[in-house]
Amino acid sequence: xxxxxxxxxxxxxxxxxxxxxxxxxxxxxxxxxxxxxxxxxxxxxxxxxxxxxxxxxxxxxxxxxxxxxxxxxxxxxxxxxxxxxxxxxxxxxxxxxxxxxxxxxxxxxxxxxxxxxxxxxxxxxxxxxxxxxxxxxxxxxxxxxxxxxxxxxxxxxxxxxxxxxxxxxxxxxxxxxxxxxxxxxxxxxxxxxxxxxxxxxxxxxxxxxxxxxxxxxxxxxxxxxxxxxxxxxxxxxxxxxxxxxxxxxxxxxxxxxxxxxxxxxxxxxxxxxxxxxxxxxxxxxxxxxxxxxxxxxxxxxxxxxxxxxxxxxxxxxxxxxxxxxxxxxxxxxxxxxxxxxxxxxxxxxxxxxxxxxxxxxxxxxxxxxxxxxxxxxxxxxxxxxxxxxxxxxxxxxxxxxxxxxxxxxxxxxxxxxxxxxxxxxxxxxxxxxxxxxxxxxxxxxxxxxxxxxxxxxxxxxxxxxxxxxxxxxxxxxxxxxxxxxxxxxxxxxxxxxxxxxxxxxxxxxxxxxxxxxxxxxxxxxxxxxxxxxxxxxxxxxxxxxxxxxxxxxxxxxxxxxxxxxxxxxxxxxxxxxxxxxxxxxxxxxxxxxxxxxxxxxxxxxxxxxxxxxx
Amino acid sequence: xxxxxxxxxxxxxxxxxxxxxxxxxxxxxxxxxxxxxxxxxxxxxxxxxxxxxxxxxxxxxxxxxxxxxxxxxxxxxxxxxxxxxxxxxxxxxxxxxxxxxxxxxxxxxxxxxxxxxxxxxxxxxxxxxxxxxxxxxxxxxxxxxxxxxxxxxxxxxxxxxxxxxxxxxxxxxxxxxxxxxxxxxxxxxxxxxxxxxxxxxxxxxxxxxxxxxxxxxx
Numbered sequence: 001x002x003x004x005x006x007x008x009x010x011x012x013x014x015x016x017x018x019x020x021x022x023x024x025x026x027x028x029x030x031x032x033x034x035x036x037x038x039x040x041x042x043x044x045x046x047x048x049x050x051x052x053x054x055x056x057x058x059x060x061x062x063x064x065x066x067x068x069x070x071x072x073x074x075x076x077x078x079x080x081x082x083x084x085x086x087x088x089x090x091x092x093x094x095x096x097x098x099x100x101x102x103x104x105x106x107x108x109x110x111x112x113x114x115x116x117x118x119x120x121x122x123x124x125x126x127x128x129x130x131x132x133x134x135x136x137x138x139x140x141x142x143x144x145x146x147x148x149x150x151x152x153x154x155x156x157x158x159x160x161x162x163x164x165x166x167x168x169x170x171x172x173x174x175x176x177x178x179x180x181x182x183x184x185x186x187x188x189x190x191x192x193x194x195x196x197x198x199x200x201x202x203x204x205x206x207x208x209x210x211x212x213x214x215x216x217x218x219x220x221x222x223x224x225x226x227x228x229x230x231x232x233x234x235x236x237x238x239x240x241x242x243x244x245x246x247x248x249x250x251x252x253x254x255x256x257x258x259x260x261x262x263x264x265x266x267x268x269x270x271x272x273x274x275x276x277x278x279x280x281x282x283x284x285x286x287x288x289x290x291x292x293x294x295x296x297x298x299x300x301x302x303x304x305x306x307x308x309x310x311x312x313x314x315x316x317x318x319x320x321x322x323x324x325x326x327x328x329x330x331x332x333x334x335x336x337x338x339x340x341x342x343x344x345x346x347x348x349x350x351x352x353x354x355x356x357x358x359x360x361x362x363x364x365x366x367x368x369x370x371x372x373x374x375x376x377x378x379x380x381x382x383x384x385x386x387x388x389x390x391x392x393x394x395x396x397x398x399x400x401x402x403x404x405x406x407x408x409x410x411x412x413x414x415x416x417x418x419x420x421x422x423x424x425x426x427x428x429x430x431x432x433x434x435x436x437x438x439x440x441x442x443x444x445x446x447x448x449x450x451x452x453x454x455x456x457x458x459x460x461x462x463x464x465x466x467x468x469x470x471x472x473x474x475x476x477x478x479x480x481x482x483x484x485x486x487x488x489x490x491x492x493x494x495x496x497x498x499x500x501x502x503x504x505x506x507x508x509x510x511x512x513x514x515x516x517x518x519x520x521x522x523x524x525x526x527x528x529x530x531x532x533x534x535x536x537x538x539x540x541x542x543x544x545x546x547x548x549x550x551x552x553x554x555x556x557x558x559x560x561x562x563x564x565x566x567x568x569x570x571x572x573x574x575x576x577x578x579x580x581x582x583x584x585x586x587x588x589x590x591x592x593x594x595x596x597x598x599x600x601x602x603x604x605x606x607x608x609x610x611x612x613x614x
Numbered sequence: 615x616x617x618x619x620x621x622x623x624x625x626x627x628x629x630x631x632x633x634x635x636x637x638x639x640x641x642x643x644x645x646x647x648x649x650x651x652x653x654x655x656x657x658x659x660x661x662x663x664x665x666x667x668x669x670x671x672x673x674x675x676x677x678x679x680x681x682x683x684x685x686x687x688x689x690x691x692x693x694x695x696x697x698x699x700x701x702x703x704x705x706x707x708x709x710x711x712x713x714x715x716x717x718x719x720x721x722x723x724x725x726x727x728x729x730x731x732x733x734x735x736x737x738x739x740x741x742x743x744x745x746x747x748x749x750x751x752x753x754x755x756x757x758x759x760x761x762x763x764x765x766x767x768x769x770x771x772x773x774x775x776x777x778x779x780x781x782x783x784x785x786x787x788x789x790x791x792x793x794x795x796x797x798x799x800x801x802x803x804x805x806x807x808x809x810x811x812x813x814x815x816x817x818x819x820x821x822x823x824x825x826x827x828x829x830x831x832x
Contacts, residue, residue, distance in 0.1 A: 373678040374696030377809035379615060380675055 020123055043110040153196050156212035156259075164263060166194065177220065177267045179274065179349060186274040192216045192266065214259040216266045222317035223265060224272040228337060229310045230303060230400055240337035241314075269315060275345050276313040282393040292393070301397055304464065304480050309400045340399050340435045344392050395435075401463045402436045405480060409440065409461050412482045416489050420554055422446070422597045423455075423496050425489070436463050442489070444496045449599045452507070453500035455492055459485070490550040494531040497548050497556070500599050505535045508606050510544075519547065535606075542609045545585055546602070556598055558605070559585035616731070616755035617807045619767050620815040621780045623748040630736045630745050634722055637734050637750070640774060646727035654735065654813075655719035656820045659703060659710035668710060670703060671813050681813040692810045715740045718820045720749050729756050730770060737823055746823040749816075750775070760787055761804045786815050 015028040032040065099105040157173070160166065165176045178190035193215040229239040276297070283292040283299045293300040297313040369386055372378075378386070390398070410429075417425040428441045437460065444455040460467040466478040468488055478484040495517065502512055513534040530549040536542065545559040561583045588605065595601030625633055642648075652674045659668040669683040680699040684691040703710065720735030731753035737746040752771060757763035764783060771779040787803040802811065 370678075375679070375694050377676045377679045377681070377694045379809070380677060383678055 017119070019126070020119070022127075039108060040111065153211040157194065160194065160212065160214075160259065163260070175214070175263075177216075177263065177270055179271070186270070186277065188219070188270060188273060189217075190220065190267075190270045192220075192263065212259055214262055216262060220266040220269045222269060222315055224269040224313065224315040226272050226275055226341070227310075227312050227314055228341065228396070228400070229312075230404055231308045231310055232306055240335070240341065271345075272313055272315070275341075276311070278345070278348070279311055279393050279396070282391040286391065286393060299393075301393070303397060303401045303404060307404060309397060311396070337399065337403060341396065344395055348392060398463045399435045402438070402461065405463065405466070406438055406461050408480070408482050409459065409466065409485060412485050413440070413442065413489070416486065420490075420493060422554065423493050423500075425493075437461070442492075444493060446496070446500055446597055446599045448596065449500060449504070452503040452599070453496060455496040455499070457492060487550075490554065493554055494548045494550045497554075497598055498531045498533045498546070501533055501535070501546060501602055504599055504603060505606065508603070508610065509538045510606055510610075511536045511538070511540070513543065537606070537609050543585075544602075544605065544609070556590055558588040558590045558602075560588050560605075560609070561585040562609075615758065615807070615809075616729075616753045617757050617760045617763050617767065618751055618753045618812040618815070619760075619764075619771070619780075619784060620749055620751050620812070620819060621771065621775075621784070622819060623750050623775065624778055625748065630748060633748055634734050634736055637748075637774070638723060638725070641725045641727065641732055641734075644727060644774070646725040646730075646732065649724050649726045649731075651721065652724045652733045652735070653719060653721040654816050655717065655721075656817060657712055657717050659712050662709055662711060668703075669817055670700070671817065673809075673813060673816075675812075676809055679809070681810060683814065683817060690814075692814065694810060716824055717741070718746070718823060720816065720820075730754055732774070737820070739823065746826070749819055751812075758806050759804065760802070760807055764803070784815065786811070786818055 015031055018027045018029045020026050095105065099107050157166075160175070165181070166173055167176075168174075173194040175192045175194055176190060177192060178186065178188070180186075195213050195215060196211060225241045227239060227241045276299075279299055280294050283294050283301065286292060288301070290302040292302075297315070299311040301309045301311075303309050373383060373386065410427075413425065413427045417427070423444045423446050426443045426445070428443070430439050430441075433439070439458055439460045441456060441458050446453065456471050458469045460469070464480050466480075466485060468476040468478060468485075470476070470492070476488065478488065498515065498517070502515065505512055513536050515533045517531050519530040519532040530547050532545065532547045534543060534545045536544075541563040543561045545561075547557045547559075549555040549557070563583060590601060593601045593604065595604050623633065623637070628636070638648075654671065654673045656669055656671045659670060661667070665687055667685040669685060671681045671683070673679075673681065678697060680695050680697055682693045682695065682699060684693065703712070716739065718737060718739045720737045722733065722735045725732040725734070731751075733751040733753075735749045735751065737749055738744060739746050750771075752767055752774075754763045754767050754770075757766075760783075768779070768781070783803060788801060
């Protein structure tokens with residue numbers, strides 16, 4: 001298109017092609033306007049050349065006055081050329097000055113001639129660029145679409161904030177799992193980090209993952225619980241496991257799980273660790289008769305001779321193993337013990353944080369009672385009492401001891417009730433009891449004769465001892481040995497039988513001749529003595545002697561003697577009363593007798609003996 | 615807690631140490647067990663230009679407390695506080711200054727005999743330990759009202775001190791106290807016993823000793 005000025009060429013009727021669409025349609029360049037056309041043409045004029053050949057019209061007006069017409073000096077040409085150059089420079093200067101004013105002259109940029117381009121290459125380049133841009137836009141649209149369906153990060157964060165404590169540290173969001181706001185003073189920080197989950201491709205197992213991800217420190221990962229076992233020579237008696245979660249909670253398998261569960265588990269680990277830490281510290285500090293042993297993740301304390309309490313912290317990060325253990329631990333699980341253990345730690349936390357008002361600066365952390373001690377003038381004794389406080393481990397040991405004592409007492413009473421058929425033993429356990437104290441009421445009665453005689457006693461089960469209160473007001477303190485309780489109950493049974501017999505004899509108008517609760521004669525009993533009772537028929541011709549032995553089992557022996565049947569007064573023995581002289585005692589084969597139980601049999605026996613007399 | 619009766623023991627040509635020794639022997643013979651020592655001290659802080667005194671007293675039976683009694687001539691206002699009250703008194707030193715010369719204390723052995731707590735205190739004044747006399751404190755712990763156990767304590771004191779035992783109720787208990795109802799006489803004797811009562815009894819006796827111009831014969 002570049003042409004010399006002198007040749008004028010018509011502008012083509014067809015417009016230039018600007019671009020070609022994918023479907024082949026051509027987009028044309030709009031035709032130039034008049035002014036654009038003029039500018040383009042003006043740009044093509046080489047003014048310097050024009051000045052040389054034809055005296056420029058515009059310049060001519062300025063030059064004419066200054067140029068001398070003729071001179072033949074040898075340097076005339078040079079002079080002229082210099083003058084021309086000078087003139088051009090000054091004109092240029094003037095033009096610049098005028099154009100600077102912007103009143104008369106405006107400088108317009110000269111559009112450069114567009115470079116020669118290959119149409120097809122341009123098309124391809126554009127196509128490629130557009131393709132890239134489109135893919136970026138489509139990816140963005142896809143993400144927006146997905147965000148509309150699934151949960152948003154911000155909303156998740158809001159939900160997280162409702163349940164957990166979060167704070168912003170520079171660019172990251174740090175959360176706190178610890179129980180510090182609940183009064184804990186545990187040193188492990190328990191922080192977690194909240195990050196945005198960029199990898200939101202839906203996985204096969206669990207739908208769309210949460211856009212929010214929590215990162216938990218390594219020491220809080222995994223599953224943890226505290227196992228409390230009371231053990232008697234390798235045999236587990238009762239166990240409890242403590243964690244914050246319910247037992248059936250399954251540990252989240254992989255990272256795509258919901259953050260809530262993950263945090264709960266981590267907090268549980270922290271809880272267990274704190275509890276164990278506290279217990280281990282106390283175990284070392286406590287000075288027990290048999291010192292407590294702390295080895296690794298295990299605390300061993302002796303409850304009663306031969307019975308050990310083992311508290312262990314189980315913390316595992318491999319999920320397969322933990323599942324097995326979870327199943328195993330359900331056997332013999334004691335929910336009451338578990339509850340008590342929870343209660344104890346909460347109490348410690350509560351005490352740490354709840355101080356009476358007003359909090360004076362130096363008195364922070366002192367119990368309310370101690371604060372009042374000065375102004376209320378507590379005496380030495382009261383202050384001394386105040387210093388006594390049970391540690392967590394002591395309380396746990398006390399509770400475990402009590403649980404054990406209760407079980408033991410239950411066992412003794414149940415076996416006795418099973419073994420001893422004759423007087424029935426009924427034990428009523430109090431449903432409401434404290435963790436270290438419970439009581440049982442024992443009633444001994446004979447079927448069919450419970451209006452005649454009932455024996456009841458109350459046993460308080462404490463931590464290491466029993467307290468038995470009999471109906472007559474006697475109070476007996478028993479140790480933890482089950483044999484003592486067994487002996488006591490057996491003695492009470494003997495009492496019951498003899499007392500019942502006495503009442504029965506009274507009803508049947510028999511006379512009570514003697515009664516002894518500690519029969520000193522006969523074979524020596526290893527524990528306790530036989531009870532005995534001697535009764536005589538209304539007209540005193542028959543005497544029945546009963547001996548009830550309680551060791552090792554209730555054995556009843558009944559002897560009967562009767563006066564000689566034929567009494568013939570002689571010259572030497574004349575009085576009729578000599579008839580009542582007792583004869584030899586002969587043993588009654590009591591087990592062969594009719595009757596449901598001891599008192600029933602005795603009633604029959606007495607009735608038979610009375611009848612014969614008439 | 616209990617009812618405490620404080621009575622001075624007249625020295626009959628005996629030294630203080632001898633009297634204490636004799637009484638201790640008597641108590642031990644009665645079956646008492648010695649349970650440590652005790653100390654009751656009293657200090658006076660005087661206002662620099664008003665006629666106000668503050669008696670600051672400590673009793674080892676109440677180790678967490680400081681007893682102070684503000685005395686402005688007409689009225690006595692007792693106050694029981696924490697131990698830091700002592701430090702507070704040091705802070706107000708320019709206004710209330712302590713008189714070291716009349717600091718008085720009673721200390722000696724402490725005996726337990728069943729429900730009774732007996733303290734044999736020898737009273738000394740100022741820093742050079744001027745011996746002033748003997749104060750016997752009998753505390754009957756199960757009771758709270760002096761009227762209910764005065765007879766018992768009197769009998770106990772007679773058994774212990776013989777002729778020197780007090781026969782009348784100490785004046786502190788029989789003084790009529792200001793009451794809302796002018797027709798009703800209000801005595802401490804029928805009121806619940808408070809720890810401050812022990813301290814006020816001590817204060818009364820301490821003041822008596824302070825008034826004595828000279829110490830009894832030693």
